[in-house]
């Protein structure tokens with residue numbers, strides 16, 4: 001018999017494997033990888049709702065993940081840890097989206113992935129820095145978040161943008177639907 005791999009973090013299971021059976025309430029089976037077993041650590045995390053109700057990150061040498069408060073998220077993403085890390089971000093606090101990052105340790109601080117709600121989002125730091133700057137400018141002008149997410153600027157906002165309307169509206173149209181943009185807007 002070969003090594004048993006954890007269906008969540010994909011690491012080899014060193015101690016007693018736990019057969020997957022998370023009960024009827026568990027609705028995140030689609031995130032699990034192809035193994036009938038999970039390791040003890042992942043099992044502990046599944047049982048503990050802290051992991052789905054908070055945004056958090058961890059580095060490879062940390063014993064426990066650290067919570068990321070709402071106003072810390074953008075700063076964290078623009079300046080991630082030097083050591084291998086992974087992060088889960090949630091506002092909805094519903095599902096076990098953190099499962100998605102468990103197989104990965106990020107080592108490239110300039111381009112890396114995080115789990116945001118129930119998807120993997122790739123962060124390009126340079127791109128993100130520009131997005132944050134642009135979003136701040138727009139919010140200061142009084143443009144609504146939902147307009148920026150939808151990519152359609154209403155009449156009132158148009159007037160606020162003024163002369164540069166076409167340029168700005170094209171830019172917002174292009175950004176809408178970009179997962180990184182959606183994530184940035186969520187934490188602005």
Ligand SMILES: [Zn+2]
Nearest residue numbers: 006009039042
């Ligand atoms: Zn595991």
